[in-house]
Amino acid sequence: MPSSNTQQGNPKLRPRHDVSFYLALIFVVVPLWSTVPFAWAFVIYSLYTGRLWAYTWQGKCFFIVTLAEVFFSVYHYQLARFVAAQPPLPPGALHELRIAHSRVLKSGLASLPEDGFDEETTDSSRPCSPAEDITQLTHDDPRAVDFREVLRTWFGHAPWSEIRAVEVKRWLYWAIFNSHLPEPEKIPSSHHAVLDEALDLLQKRAGVVIPEGSAPMYRPLLLTLDQVTIHWRPFAFYAAVGLTNRLLKAWLQRYRQVQFVVHDGLDFLLRRPINWSPTHGPPPIVFIHGLGLGQLQYHLFITRLLDEFPDRPILILLQPHISQDIFHPRFLTPMSRHETSTRLAALLTKLGWVATDDVAAADSDDDDDAKSIATSLMDTGARGITMLSHSNGSYCHAWMLKMYPEMVSRSCFVDPVTFCSWEGDVCYNFIYRPCRTGIELLMRYFVAAELGVANLLQRHFDWSSNALWYEEIPNARDPNKTFFLIAAKDEIVNSKRVERYLRLHGVRKPLRVDPDGHHGTALIAGGAGHAAIFEWLREAD
Incomplete structure (x- = not known):
C-alpha cells in the first residue's frame, strides 16, 4: 500500500549510480521500506491459513507487532492522501511579490568584478544589485548568460x-500566484497584466525573447503544485525516533538543567542561568535546527552548546513538523512566517531577552509552563539575542530578521538555504534531482520524502517569505555581528x-567556506567548521 507519487520531471538519461548508492539501497533503504509489505503479507498469511492460533506466544507477539504496522500503514496512507490533496496556499500580497520578483531580476545585475568590491573603503551600505535598474541586456552580456543558466x-x-x-509563463504564474496557469481566456485581466x-x-x-509555443517535455518545477513525493516507513521507525527524542529531552532536563516548555504553540528547550543579567550578561543564544530527526540528530551539538556556555541563556526552538514527530498535534499544520515570528x-520579550515596544507578549491561560518562565518584566536594557540557525532553520532566522531585526543583535548562519533560494538549486537538488550517490539517496528517503517534511516543502513553502536578501x-559585513558558514561540498546548496x-x-x-565540508558536517565535533562556530559564539562573551 504505497504512499508515493511519481514526481513530475523532465526526460533525462538515468544517472550513473556509484557504489555507495547501491550499498545504501540494498542495506538501508530496501530493508526499511520492505517492512510494511512484509507486515501485510505476514498478517494476511496468518489469518488466511488460520496458523495464528497455532503460534507460540512469541509468534503471537510478532503477529501483534506486524498488525500494528498494518494499521499504521493505513493511517500513514490516509495522511499522505490528505497532504497530496491540500489546496495550494493563497498567494502573498501582490506588492510584496512584485518587490521579490524585482529583487530576483536585479540580483547580480550590477557590473562589478567578483573581487572588486572593497568593504573597507566603500561608501555604499547596500552595494551591487539593489540600486540597479532592469534594462534590456544583450544576448552575449555575461549577466544575461549567467541569468539564463x-x-x-x-x-x-x-x-x-x-x-x-x-x-x-507557467513558472511565473506559480511564483506569483501559487496556482496553475489557466487557459489564456480564463486568466483574469489583472493577472494578465502582472504576468505580461x-x-x-x-x-x-x-537578454533574449523567449520563443512562443510549448515544449511539454521540459515542464517547470512547480514545487507547491506538483505531485507530492512521500515514501512510507514503518511505525517502528517513527516510534524509535519519537522515543529516543523523548529520552534525550528527559536527559537534558535532568543533567543539563533544561526546561521543556510549550508556549503559545511553540515547543522549545530553555536553560536560564540563575545569575544572568540582561544588561550585563552575555547575549542569549537561540538555536533553530533544520530538517531531520530533531533532537536525535542535533543532540551532540546541543549538549556542546550547553556545556560551552554555562553562563548564557539558551533556547532551542523545536519544530515537530520537520522532526518526524508524527503524533504531534501540529505535525501537518506548520506555523506560517507571521505566526512563528x-x-x-x-x-x-516575555523572557526579558529583548527590549521592544512593538511586540505584545502572548498569554495562555491554561499554559502553566509558559507562565513559569515569565517571572521577569521586560528590561529596557536588554541587548538582544544571538540567533544561530542550521539549514532549514535559516528560513525561520530570515523571518525574524525581516519582521524583528532589532531583536537579533548577532546572526550565525550554518549551511543556510535561505540565500539564493530563488535560483532553484535547493529545490532541485533536494526534491527533484535523480539520486546518484548513497548520501543523496539517504537524504531523499529519510528526509525529503518523509511525510512531515514533504508536507512543509511541497504544500506550505512560500519562496518570497523564505528568501533572505x-x-x-x-x-551583514561586520564579523562581530554576523557569521556565514558554507560547506564547499554541500550536496543541497549551491555553495559557489x-x-x-x-x-x-x-x-x-x-x-x-569550509573546503572539505558537506551539508551538516559543521555540527559534528572535530571539524574546522564546528570549531569556527564556537569560536565566533565565544567572541560575544
Missing part, C-alpha cells in the same frame, strides 16, 4: 534552446553561488 534549473536543467514561453509585466522584465534580464518575538541582514552572492555584496570577513 540559473533559470534553467527551474526546468530541470533543460537546454535553454528548448525552453518555450508557455512553460516560462513579469515576462517582459524576465526577457530583458535574460510574532510568537517567538513575544516569547523573547543581503539588505535585510543587519550588520551563495558565496558569490555574499561576496558581491561586500561580505568578506564574516564569510567562512
